[in-house]
Amino acid sequence: xxxxxxxxxxxxxxxxxxxxxxxxxxxxxxxxxxxxxxxxxxxxxxxxxxxxxxxxxxxxxxxxxxxxxxxxxxxxxxxxxxxxxxxxxxxxxxxxxxxxxxxxxxxxxx
Amino acid sequence: xxxxxxxxxxxxxxxxxxxxxxxxxxxxxxxxxxxxxxxxxxxxxxxxxxxxxxxxxxxxxxxxxxxxxxxxxxxxxxxxxxxxxxxxxxxxxxxxxxxxxxxxxxxxxxxxxxxxxx
Numbered sequence: 020x021x022x023x024x025x026x027x028x029x030x031x032x033x034x035x036x037x038x039x040x041x042x043x044x045x046x047x048x049x050x051x052x053x054x055x056x057x058x059x060x061x062x063x064x065x066x067x068x069x070x071x072x073x074x075x076x077x078x079x080x081x082x083x084x085x086x087x088x089x090x091x092x093x094x095x096x097x098x099x100x101x102x103x104x105x106x107x108x109x110x111x112x113x114x115x116x117x118x119x120x121x122x123x124x125x126x127x128x129x
Numbered sequence: 130x131x132x133x134x135x136x137x138x139x140x141x142x143x144x145x146x147x148x149x150x151x152x153x154x155x156x157x158x159x160x161x162x163x164x165x166x167x168x169x170x171x172x173x174x175x176x177x178x179x180x181x182x183x184x185x186x187x188x189x190x191x192x193x194x195x196x197x198x199x200x201x202x203x204x205x206x207x208x209x210x211x212x213x214x215x216x217x218x219x220x221x222x223x224x225x226x227x228x229x230x231x232x233x234x235x236x237x238x239x240x241x242x243x244x245x246x247x
Contacts, residue, residue: 052236059220059241059243060240060241061135061222061238061239061240061241062173062222062238063238064236106172106173116163116175116178117163117175117236119172119173119174119175120172121171121172122171122172124170
């Protein structure tokens, strides 16, 4: 079956670093995505990993290990505006649909 | 970059009426569009995959006669919620795929539609 696991909630302090983990078991793999979603808004694309390793993009980095079925999103120099839900999704199947995790709600405190 | 326009942003309707939600790709052709529903504090739930010129593929448990999807052109897909009931109140989001983009599948999301059925 298809399964994506990520923590439900996390809390961090402004200026700190936080790592959000995601593990997956899917039939087929066409890449792993991280999206950010603020309440009442549509998701916005953060990162895409299809090969093992770390992808860095400004304050955000994403890591993938395909052999372990594992990814993490690393957020540095946290800001209050980073308080949001972070969704892990895996591309699977020939029709390119995404399998979504339930999301991690991150609260950044002053 | 690729832009997907979704309308309306929010709608309130009476129980038993139908509501149409439009999703347009503004600067690219979208052969495939995805329709999602999201309840408060839950993740995105894929409802159906819409392919231009053919019937939509619905996910298990989604009533195709209640959620009518039309993808008549390469830039427009519509979702009609027929005979809406309060339990259909949700956040509906479309996503289109720009096949001209090689990375990240080319997914672009619409801004979402907040449907409230009273």
